[in-house]
Amino acid sequence: MIKYILRRIIQSIPIFFGITLLSYLLLWLAPGSVIERLYFAPNIKAETRAKLAAQLGIDDPFHIQYLRWLAGDDWLRWDSDGDGVADRALEWLAPLDEDGDGIPEPPGKNYGILRGDFGNSFIKKQPVMDIILANLPATLELGIATLLTSLAIGIPVGVLSAVTRGRLFDNLGRVMAVIFDAIPNFWLLYILIWVFGSELKLIPIGGRCTPNLYGVCPSLFQRLEYLLAPTIVFAAGFVALFSRYVRTSTLEVLGEDYIRTALAKGLSPRAVNFRHAMRNAMIPVATLLGPIITNIWSGAIIIETVSALPGVGRIAYTSAIQQDHPVVMGIVIMASVGTILGFLLSDILYVLIDPRIRLE
């Protein structure tokens, strides 16, 4: 299996570079820039906007911007004598005096993502990784709570629906699954906020911690109420998905010979259903985990934005709107790696759950 995992990782490398190139190209092709977003006002002159664009490097051609982001620019133009002024450059790629004003361009200071430098946010002027890491805990809290809730509810509901096939519980479960799958989660979240937050005042309306002057955020267990509404809403769709998958696979398993054998041997239906059938019915669920991690990542964009949770999904949204490309690309990288690893995890789980399967 280790050989298989290594092979998959090696196969992922060109996919990863393909994703970065395509994503960067798409962002570059998008009309306008962060400069128009931030400085579109009659009292800001064209020269000022051009200068700000040059400072961010977004007036460079695509290949230079991509190279700088990928591999840095300290090797494109550098300061060899340590006087703070660039004196050497790969002239054919990045001339020392690119604008022809007789003054050398500043030396490159970026190392590129291949050397762990994700650059600085155009807007926050902070390292991208710092921004992402600061927001990661909120996304992890929401993601893990959502995954656990949806598994804890979706799997038993799916199994019970299968064993009560055609009866009230099954019919109700299937109807509810369709409803929760179809309802836009932002709408459901608004309703929860309105009913339980505004009207009944049972839960706080958005946010992650109680506002306070010194920016103190208590531990998760002291502020679970903030996670309640977004988790319920986010999990609703996944509960529907899991229950339908588990129901289908349980029905298939319940028709297998070994289940009939187990029942014929006198095992109780509960033991058969939950001990023998359920484990085998879990195999399709395992294959779902990879895509679901990706779904949670992307779904968090809406949930975090509406519920004012300071997560990675929310900065993905705001950065995309503001055309803060370094942050968007940082999140794309994390999502890409997460997706690749998520699918790999699915395959590994597949083997662990079903001993008949061997990865080659």
Next chain:
Amino acid sequence: MNKFSRVLLLALVALLVIGGASAQEGGILIGTNFGGDPTNMNPLISNNTVELGLNEFLFPSLFNIDPVTRAPMMGGRNDQDNGLALDWTISDDGFTYTFNLRDDITWNDGAPVTAHDYQFTFDALASGKTSSPRTDVLQSVESVEAVDNRTVVVKLKVNSCRVIEELDDFGILPKHHIEPMLDGDFTNIDTLEYNKNPDITAGVFNFGALIADQQTSLVRNSNHWMSVSPEGYIIRNVPDQIVGIEQFLAGEANSVGTAGSASVPLPRMQEFRDLAEDGQFQIYEYVDDGLTFVGFNLADRSNPVNGQDEDGNSIDQGKHPLFGDVRVRQAIAQAVNYDDIIAGAAEGEAVQVNSFGTPALWGYDASIEPWPYDPDAALALLAEAGFVDHDDDPSTPLVATEDALYAEPGSEFAFELLTNSGNVVREAAGTIIQDQLGQIGIAVDFQTQEFGALVQFLLGQDFDAIMIGFTNLDQDTDARNVFTPVGDLVGGGFNFVSYSNDRVTELYDQALSLPGCDRTERQALYHEISNILHQELPWWWLFAPFSMYAEANSVQNWMPYAETRYANMADIAISP
């Protein structure tokens, strides 16, 4: 009443007084911010509304702004406007300004705020090494010199009546704290940790903490000479406006918006009015300092060129086949019912404007009658301009005749109207315009574009007509960048409609360099410009929206102005 009873009564009264007084002290003001975090609180490079709003509580500025007249004000309070200038003089030739500063303001580390701090901040801006967008002032200022701790002398290279406002366009940095961190290079200002954590400030609040994408807090500066009552001010970062408003209605926040923004959305204003009338909270309404308009491209869009060359000579830009003729623009301005636009698109929460600016700006001439809705007059003007209904079918577009000045004879009267997608007010207004112009035979291809794409069309001067809006217009309605050839630069200038009128250019120059800069005299010049712009319609003036502050009843003694939400922070008390 015996002695014991009297003592008991006095004690009770004393308790009540003390209790009442303590209810007036402390409390935290909580606002909601629908924009991004204030991550650059350095007043030189701050740019978004929330940052600028916070700056006013943290940093000193050169002078105060009168909240009523919105004019620079000598002396006065040192509240949200942390003005330093007690007074100033202008030399006879208008080229030298001398500011006399107060000497009783200190940074929160005890160091005095001096003229040297102002000069240091200006020098940083003038270095051109920072990402500050406030470079307008550099066009007119030759030098800024701190003669002593209390005197700043500003020398101009050109006479500019706007310079007084431009000199106050940024807060003042603590030189003694910032300079040692720069290693002699102003470039380092952009990346100072201070920008995210301004520890040395001089306002009524100190900076508290910033939790990314959650909240920013300010804490009362007890050492300020005019200590305020609220213990602090928290701004919650809530990206979704609906959620932010629910937080306010549920009592989780004291205000909708922040110090720098109003933020009650147009569709909910009437609901807020009703609730305020019921006494549930307080509101304050005003006409916004921004307007929505349609810009007509007056030049040939197929070959966009600058309005003038480097020597200032005019360049032939061609004429737009339709909008090159002022009669066409005037006809369009009379062919649409503004009441329908304001009621249907702006929820009735706007006022029709007649020229550049809004009633909130002192240069605006409210006496000019806006264009009326008169489709018959519009058709007559179009006929005069050579566009006729050739088939007596109003559902088909008008057609140009030989009399049309710039359109090909036989060509249909059709144009493309663009606006930015996601702006529901403009999308609705565009649909109404499309429908009503269609009724008199003008075919409008109304399209929405993503904002970045729209800006590219706009600055590239590659459009027929664009509906857009500007907010936070400067109080001084000087718009040389917008309506003179100086700003007619393809790719970056704001005279994207290529408008040129020698008289307008002359009037702007006069208003800018008027000896003595008397506001009344300048206002008269701006009014003349407004009249010309009203008639010539390089922009089709639509409306200025209303704005509304909403504040919880717990915020006592609240006295807002359009200019500033908390003009009297010193008097505000937060009740439990």
